[in-house]
Amino acid sequence: MNVGTPQAARPFHQRRGLLIAVIVIIAVVILILVHLLGGKKARTGTPPQVVSATAATLGDMPEILNELGTVTPVATVNVLPQLSGYLTAVGYQEGQDVTKGQFLAQIDPRQYEIDKQQAQAQLAKDQASLAQARADLARYAQLHAQKSIAEQTYADQQFTVRQEEAAVQADQANIAQYDLDLAYCHITAPVAGRVGLRLVDPGNYVTASSSPGIVTITTMKPTTVQFTVPQNSLAKVLQQFNAPGAKLAVAIYNSDNSRQLATGTLYAISNQMATSTGTVPLRATVPNADEALFPSEFVNVQLLVDTLQNAVLVPTPAVQSGAPGDYVYLVNDDQTVSVHKVTQGPSDGKSTVILSGLSAGQTVVTDGMDRLSDGARIKIAAAKPAQAGSAPAAASSSAGPPQPHGKRAHASASATQAS
Incomplete structure (x- = not known):
């Protein structure tokens, strides 16, 4: 009888099935290892951070004190x-x-x-x-x-x-x-x-x-505007005020600082300092021919103390503050950035003077600094097509008074320069 034949063939079929299962398992393990090793290799190359950057320049910067004032009639x-x-x-x-x-x-x-x-x-x-x-x-x-x-x-x-x-x-x-x-x-x-x-x-x-x-x-015209300056700024004001033939210009803006109302000159400094506030009262005379200033009106005053010549200028957003103090992200030749400590001076809202720690021509990051760190790789963003009216804005002098939304406008100009 052939009854014993299936029993003799059964071990062979079992061995073949086991061999196939082992081969499948080995293949799966190999695929998993390849996937894991390939993923790690891909992650080792972190993509560079896209940023905007511009070079520090030399220029003139007006040293302006922004204070609150009150229109005070002459009589x-x-x-x-x-x-x-x-x-x-x-x-x-x-x-x-x-x-x-x-x-x-x-x-x-x-x-x-x-x-x-x-x-x-x-x-x-x-x-x-x-x-x-x-x-x-x-x-x-x-x-x-x-x-x-x-x-x-x-x-x-x-x-x-x-x-x-x-x-x-x-x-x-x-x-x-x-x-x-x-x-x-x-x-x-x-x-x-x-x-x-x-x-x-x-x-x-x-x-x-x-x-x-x-x-x-x-008395409506002429009139005066009374304001105060902090004691730390008094020495500079006195130095310029007492200079022979010097006249310190004063610009008066409305309460929300959106429109200039008049201009005048500083003509009097009080002889005492307010001990409660650490400020000194000053008074400027204004012709007020158009009677734009009304008695007892609250205004914003910009006192032009001095103008720094050939100062190192960077866009204001480039200057950061943190544990090291004031610093900028300096762009290196190998497309990495390094934290560079600086000492900042006056600012007009668009540009800031760097008194020390930076030279003209060095490139600093102006936008995209949220995830930057010392030594991080970067990629400078390509220039965007210039919009109508952007060229005059980029060519405007830094000596003008601060304008609303000045940081955003300068950030766009900085990205254009970085290209």
């Missing part, structure tokens, strides 16, 4: 009555510009006119008494020369004449006082400027120096 006068009486007339309109000496208001002068007439009558009486006393003195002088009257009588008459002369002088002073009172009844503008809202209406009884007064006059 603000609250016109007060100098005597008492009823206000009979007002000669101005609210918000009107007036000149010095212009009529403002009238106080009823009748009482003071009557007082003056009484003083004039008293003067006439005392002048008559003085004339009589002088005539008597002349007669007594003749009698005294003839030894016909006592010495005491002659001396008494001399004293009488002097008393009458003093009475006449007192009367003249009283008349002058009433003349002054009548002048005070006619109230005029003590300074040129703009009147505010009317503080008292005709028909009211006012008293001497009564509050709130008649009206307030504020």
Whole structure:
């Protein structure tokens, strides 16, 4: 019988299946090893970081102090009555510009006119008494020369004449006082400027120096702007301010620093420092011909202290701050970067002066520094096509005042230069 044949063939089929399984397992292991080894080899070459870079340049940098200021008029006068009486007339309109000496208001002068007439009558009486006393003195002088009257009588008459002369002088002073009172009844503008809202209406009884007064006059042009500078900047300001013929320019911007309102010059520095804030008050004069500055308005002040000539300039975004202090990422010849410590100086928002640690011509990273580290490989981004109007922006001088969004505009220009 052939019953034993399948039993003899079974071990051979089992051995063949086992051999196939071993071959499959070995192939899988080889594939896994190849995949793992190939992945590690690929990861060893980390791709370079794409950045924007530009070279440090030489240029002029204005040294500007940005401070908060307040428009302070040259003169603000609250016109007060100098005597008492009823206000009979007002000669101005609210918000009107007036000149010095212009009529403002009238106080009823009748009482003071009557007082003056009484003083004039008293003067006439005392002048008559003085004339009589002088005539008597002349007669007594003749009698005294003839030894016909006592010495005491002659001396008494001399004293009488002097008393009458003093009475006449007192009367003249009283008349002058009433003349002054009548002048005070006619109230005029003590300074040129703009009147505010009317503080008292005709028909009211006012008293001497009564509050709130008649009206307030504020000089609109020229005007001044008062601001403060920190004590650390005072030495530089004093040095330039005291230089022969020097005039420090001041630019005034509105409260949100978006529009320039006026320009002026620094003309006064306070003689004391505020100990609570460590600042010194300064004042600049402004022509304010267009009256763009309004009294008590809050403004931003830019004081041009000095201009650094041939300074090393880099885009402001290139300067970073961290554990080493202020530093930049310096681009090496082998397309790697190194952390380079620098000392930064003034900045106009677009560019920053490097006082030490960097030379003109060295290339620094301006954008893409988020994942950089010392020794990292980089790839400088290709230049982007210039947009309309970008050339004038790139060619603008760094000496101008800071503009909004200056860092973004400079970052685009830096990428273009790096190419």
